[in-house]
Amino acid sequence: MPERPSLPAFLEAARRAVRVTLAAAAGFYPAVYVLDLPSAALYALFTPIALGVLSPLSGSAAERAQAVLCALPAAAALTALGTALAVGTAPAVAGMLLIGFVLTFGSACGPRIAGVTPGLQLFYILACFPPYAPGTLPQRLAGVAIGCVLLALCERLVLPEPRAPTYRDRIADALGLAARTASALARPGDRTLPPLRDLRAAGRSLRLSRMPAGGRPTGAGRSDRALAQAGAATRRLLLQLGTLAGQPVPPGCDGPSRTLLQGIGSCCTATADALRGPRGASGTGLLLEMTDEFLRTPGPAGRQDATALHQVLRGRTAVLIAAIAALTASAAAALARGDARRMPGLPRGQFWYAEPSQARLWAVRLTGNLTPRSVVLQNAVRTALGLAVARLVAGSFELTHGFWVLLAVLTLARTTAVATWSVVRSAAVGTMAGATLAGLLLIEAGGATEIYAALLVPVMVVAFTLGPLGGPAWAQATFTLVVSTAFAQLAPVTWQLAEVRVIDVLAGSAVGLLCGLLAWPAGARAEIRAGMAELLRSAAPLVPLTAAAGCAPRDPGVRQRTVEETARAVRHRLHTAEAVYAQYRTEPAPRRAEDGPDWPAILNYGSRVLLGAQWLPVEHAPPGEMPAEAREWARHAARRIAAATARAADFPPGGVRARPEPLPAGLAEAVPVAMLPCLVRVEVWLEHLAADLTAVGGADAGRPALPDRRPGASDASGASDASDGADHQGRPDDLDHQDHPHHRSRRGRPSRPP
Numbered sequence: 125m126p127e128r129p130s131l132p133a134f135l136e137a138a139r140r141a142v143r144v145t146l147a148a149a150a151g152f153y154p155a156v157y158v159l160d161l162p163s164a165a166l167y168a169l170f171t172p173i174a175l176g177v178l179s180p181l182s183g184s185a186a187e188r189a190q191a192v193l194c195a196l197p198a199a200a201a202l203t204a205l206g207t208a209l210a211v212g213t214a215p216a217v218a219g220m221l222l223i224g225f226v227l228t229f230g231s232a233c234g235p236r237i238a239g240v241t242p243g244l245q246l247f248y249i250l251a252c253f254p255p256y257a258p259g260t261l262p263q264r265l266a267g268v269a270i271g272c273v274l275l276a277l278c279e280r281l282v283l284p285e286p287r288a289p290t291y292r293d294r295i296a297d298a299l300g301l302a303a304r305t306a307s308a309l310a311r312p313g314d315r316t317l318p319p320l321r322d323l324r325a326a327g328r329s330l331r332l333s334r335m336p337a338g339g340r341p342t343g344a345g346r347s348d349r350a351l352a353q354a355g356a357a358t359r360r361l362l363l364q365l366g367t368l369a370g371q372p373v374p375p376g377c378d379g380p381s382r383t384l385l386q387g388i389g390s391c392c393t394a395t396a397d398a399l400r401g402p403r404g405a406s407g408t409g410l411l412l413e414m415t416d417e418f419l420r421t422p423g424p425a426g427r428q429d430a431t432a433l434h435q436v437l438r439g440r441t442a443v444l445i446a447a448i449a450a451l452t453a454s455a456a457a458a459l460a461r462g463d464a465r466r467m468p469g470l471p472r473g474q475f476w477y478a479e480p481s482q483a484r485l486w487a488v489r490l491t492g493n494l495t496p497r498s499v500v501l502q503n504a505v506r507t508a509l510g511l512a513v514a515r516l517v518a519g520s521f522e523l524t525h526g527f528w529v530l531l532a533v534l535t536l537a538r539t540t541a542v543a544t545w546s547v548v549r550s551a552a553v554g555t556m557a558g559a560t561l562a563g564l565l566l567i568e569a570g571g572a573t574e575i576y577a578a579l580l581v582p583v584m585v586v587a588f589t590l591g592p593l594g595g596p597a598w599a600q601a602t603f604t605l606v607v608s609t610a611f612a613q614l615a616p617v618t619w620q621l622a623e624v625r626v627i628d629v630l631a632g633s634a635v636g637l638l639c640g641l642l643a644w645p646a647g648a649r650a651e652i653r654a655g656m657a658e659l660l661r662s663a664a665p666l667v668p669l670t671a672a673a674g675c676a677p678r679d680p681g682v683r684q685r686t687v688e689e690t691a692r693a694v695r696h697r698l699h700t701a702e703a704v705y706a707q708y709r710t711e712p713a714p715r716r717a718e719d720g721p722d723w724p725a726i727l728n729y730g731s732r733v734l735l736g737a738q739w740l741p742v743e744h745a746p747p748g749e750m751p752a753e754a755r756e757w758a759r760h761a762a763r764r765i766a767a768a769t770a771r772a773a774d775f776p777p778g779g780v781r782a783r784p785e786p787l788p789a790g791l792a793e794a795v796p797v798a799m800l801p802c803l804v805r806v807e808v809w810l811e812h813l814a815a816d817l818t819a820v821g822g823a824d825a826g827r828p829a830l831p832d833r834r835p836g837a838s839d840a841s842g843a844s845d846a847s848d849g850a851d852h853q854g855r856p857d858d859l860d861h862q863d864h865p866h867h868r869s870r871r872g873r874p875s876r877p878p
Contacts, residue, residue, distance in 0.1 A: 129593045139283040141588035144176035146282060147274040149581050152610070155267065157577075162614045163263035164270070169610055170250060171199065171271025172278075177588050178535070179243035182338030185284050189276040195240045196272040199247045200265050206251025207261045213519030216252040220515045220530070223248050224508035232493055232500045232703075233486050234343025242534060245511070249530045252515065291330075291341055291351055292460070296399035298326040298358045299453065303392035305365045306446070310385035312374040323366045330355045333709075344489035349477045350460035354453045356731075361392075361449035368442055378436065380421045381443045387414040388450045395454040398461065408454045412469050415447050419801070430793040437804040444805075448739060471738040473688060492699055497651055499707045502644045503539060510537050510639040514632055523631065524624045528607075532632025536596065537640060540647035540711050544640035547596045548633040554597030555629045558604030563622040566608060576612040583609055600629065648708035653775065655704040656726045659697040660773035663733045664766040666690045667813065670733070671762035674740035674806045675750050691737045698730040721775050722819050729769075729816035736809045748796035750803070753788075758806050761785040765813050772820050779821010782814040 129137070151168030155161045175181070175195060181188040202223065209219040227245055231238035251264065289297075301318060308317035332340040332352075341351035368375050375381045391411040418440070451470065458464040459478055467475045477485055493500040514533045518526030536551050538544040569575040587602030604625050611617055644650065669687050705723050761784065768782040787807060795803055 133593065134589070136285070137592050138585075138589045139285060140176065140180065140592075141585050143278040143282045144172045144275070144588050145581055145584040147172035147176065147271065147278045148584060150274050151267065151270045152580075153577070155270075156613055161263050161266075163257075163260040164267035166614065167203070167250070167264050167267025168271045168274075169267075170246065171268050172275040173588075174199075174243035174246040175240060175272070176275055176279075177591070178246060179240045180592065181239055181279070182336040184287055185280050188279040191236060191240060192272050192276040192279060195244065196269065198240075198244055199268050199272065202244060202247040203251045203264050203268055204261060206248040207258055207264060210252045210254060210256045212256075213516065216519060217512050217515045219252060220248065221508050221512040224511040225504050228507045229490070229493070229500065229504035232344070233489055234345065234348060235338050235340055236343065239338045245534055246531065249511075249515075249527050249534070253518070253527050288336075288339075291332075291335055291339060291355060292399050294329050294335075295351070295354050295358055295453070295457070296396040298330055298362060299392040299396040299399070301326050302358065302361050302365060302450070303389045303396065305362075305369070305389075306385045306392065306450075307389035309365065309368055309374065310376045310382045310389065312376040317369060320366050320369065323362045323369075327359045327362045330359050344486045345482055346477055346485060347460050347462070349485070350456045353475075354456035354460060357449045357452035357456060361388075361446055361453060364442070364446040364449060368446065371439070371442070373439065375439060375443050378439060380418055381440055384414055384418045384443055384447055387411045388447055391450050391454050395457050398463075399457055408451050408458075408467075408470065411447065411451055411454065415444070415451065418444065418447075430790075433797075433800070434787075434792045434804065437801055438808060441801070441805050441808050445808075448735075473691065474738045492696065493703070495700070497655065498700060499539070499648050499651055499704050502651075503707075506539075506639055506643040507534075507537065509643060510636050513639065514635045517631060517635060518628075523628055525611075525621075525628060528625060528628035529632040529635070532629045533636045533639075535599075536633055537636040538647075538711075539644075539707060540649070541637070541640040541645035543647075543712055544637050546712070548637055550596040551600045551633060552630060554600035555604055555626055557597075558601035559622040559626045561601075562604050562608035562625070563619040565605075566612065566617060566619045566621060569612075571616060573613050576609045580606070580609045580613070647711050648704050649711060651704045652701075652708045652723060653721075655697075655701040656721065656723060657773040657775070659694070659701045659726060659730045660769050662693045662697045663730050664769040664773075666694055666733055666737055667766045667769065667810075668759060668762040670737045670740050671758045671806050671810065672755070674736070674809075675755050675758050675802055687737050687741055691734060694730060694734055694737075698727070698734065701727060701730065721779070721821065725816055725819040726772075729813065729820065732809075732812055732816060736813075740805060740809060748798045750796075750799050751791075751794050754791060754795050754799075754803055757785070757788060757791060758803065761807075761810050765810055765817070768814070768817050772817055780817055781821075782817035784811045784814040 148169050148171075151171075152165050155165035155168055175192050181191050183191070205219060205223070206216075209215040224245065227241045231241045247268065301322060304316070305318050305323065308314040328334065332342065332355075341348040341355070343349075375385060387410065391408065452474065455464075455467050455470055455475060459467075459475065465478050467478060480488070492498075495501065510533045511530055514530045515526075517523075518529045523529060532551070536544065536547050538547055565579075583602070583605050587599075587606050591599035591602050604622070607625065608617075608621055611621060666687065669690055673687050705727065708723070764785055765782060768780050772780040772782075784807075787803075792800060792803075
């Protein structure tokens with residue numbers, strides 16, 4: 125084994141093995157020894173293996189059982205299609221090409237679909253091989269139905285596992301901690317303020333990499349999108365509250381900030397209770413009203429000390445950033461629960477997925493990946509070609525048990541040629557070892573089927589326990605023993621069955637390796653640099669547009685439409701970059717450069733640019749006129765960040781040192797009091813963007829640019845999700861995931877900070 129598994133992992137694998145074995149045996153033995161229906165027995169045996177081992181389902185017992193029953197119609201349809209196309213090699217290959225692509229590409233719609241995709245592939249693979257026997261279709265369908273029902277019953281009743289916390293539970297716990305923190309920050313000197321390590325730990329618990337693959341909210345549907353956004357907003361909220369807790373001047377010393385912090389605490393408490401309980405979420409109305417009132421609150425009386433006023437406004441901006449995160453989390457939680465479909469008062473583009481139908485959301489996800497640079501499309505093409513070529517080879521050379529060739533491609537192919545070669549080597553060794561043991565068993569037992577019948581159950585338990593834990597070698601070795609003992613009960617066999625198994629697995633391995641060499645052999649490593657560069661280049665022009673719109677222009681409608689149109693391209697590039705990075709994290713990188721670009725920092729940068737585009741532009745300009753010199757500063761500072769963004773897209777050695785341009789001396793005094801908060805929000809946003817860009821360069825460039833240590837100043841580096849060691853597996857988990865949003869009007873929305 126590659127490493128010794130932990131006791132909980134071993135127990136979980138053992139429980140799954142027992143459930144699958146019971147389901148398979150309960151359908152196989154009666155069909156063979158009582159009903160004498162070999163076709164039904166074969167499908168009753170392989171159905172639990174396909175949906176319980178090849179596609180290990182996650183979630184609670186009820187959720188796993190439901191997933192199995194939902195897969196039954198698709199499994200039956202694929203079995204019928206494969207049976208019909210087994211009439212010849214050409215139609216079987218064409219069907220394999222189509223089915224392989226559709227199922228693999230469709231798995232982009234969510235983890236639940238992705239979880240059952242390998243198992244569903246197996247139903248067509250089993251049925252599309254000779255002999256062409258449409259008369260056995262009723263037996264085959266009966267075996268599929270029996271296997272699914274038995275597996276669902278075993279998942280629900282046999283060795284139930286304790287309920288694991290869901291992602292919704294984790295969000296609720298984190299929001300509860302955020303509520304206590306915000307309430308304590310509203311009371312300066314409160315000794316109940318949670319320590320910073322607790323905030324960081326709660327934020328880490330919301331990483332999708334800490335959840336089982338099937339429990340991650342990465343689907344294309346509304347609920348998953350909302351949960352992912354709620355988790356990302358909650359992480360930002362915890363990080364911002366930690367930044368506020370570390371300020372020299374407690375935010376609770378400022379009256380308006382204290383009131384808003386109390387509102388944040390109440391909103392987080394209500395949202396956490398709604399996520400845990402049956403009642404609906406209370407919504408964002410109260411906190412939204414408090415935020416609007418906070419925005420209308422004038423600065424401290426008097427203008428004798430412009431520097432002090434500037435510092436106070438920076439401190440209030442930091443509190444507003446926390447309020448925005450709380451508003452986002454609460455609104456997304458309401459969408460996830462189905463309590464709302466509209467978010468009045470909030471930027472519509474931020475919750476673009478609230479109104480479209482589920483079918484439309486699925487179409488958005490799929491059409492967004494119809495590009496040659498999409499790793500989702502690349503994986504679908506690679507898998508479909510590999511399975512089709514394997515079916516052509518098995519049919520052309522009339523390989524006995526040729527479906528093992530396709531099964532080897534399905535289980536051993538990886539997204540890079542290097543990874544495929546590593547797996548193939550281990551699988552070859554395991555298959556040889558398993559074939560040797562199987563050959564000895566077949567020689568010694570001969571035609572004594574009672575021996576095989578007695579061995580099948582313990583062999584399956586061992587195989588389905590050790591296989592997932594031990595890697596390809598153990599999986600192939602033990603599965604070879606399973607198929608040998610099973611097929612020996614269906615028809616007379618000799619030791620040559622083990623030899624056939626070896627030939628088929630080696631043939632499938634060769635096909636998988638060939639496709640891995642010819643079809644995007646570098647996997648996501650060849651795409652991640654281009655995808656991240658496109659994200660940065662698309663984000664660069666959005667920065668000056670947003671800064672200009674945030675300085676309260678007198679033509680807000682025109683500028684906001686321009687911002688929204690530019691933001692669409694950024695959202696698309698962000699989604700593509702997220703998908704590439706998600707696969708990149710799953711691929712081996714033995715020679716990964718430690719000083720290379722920080723990919724999570726780029727994703728955080730794209731997310732922050734979009735957040736600014738959603739919240740900074742004001743719809744109703746405050747009283748007064750922004751001085752020309754202030755607008756010129758914002759234009760020049762934003763163009764500097766945009767130029768640094770464009771340079772960062774070329775990934776120069778050592779990265780880019782993005783330095784924000786400070787406000788000129790005396791400029792704050794020239795800005796009307798009502799307009800000064802708009803300028804300060806733009807200033808803080810640009811500082812945060814500069815910190816993210818500086819972190820892109822890697823470990824040596826990870827320090828924030830020009831940290832502001834003045835009282836009341838927010839820490840630009842601390843606001844970056846990447847600074848907390850963000851870990852991205854599955855999809856990147858500290859971002860608002862957005863594909864190709866449409867319907868992005870801003871009607872009825874008050875001005876918001878970044």
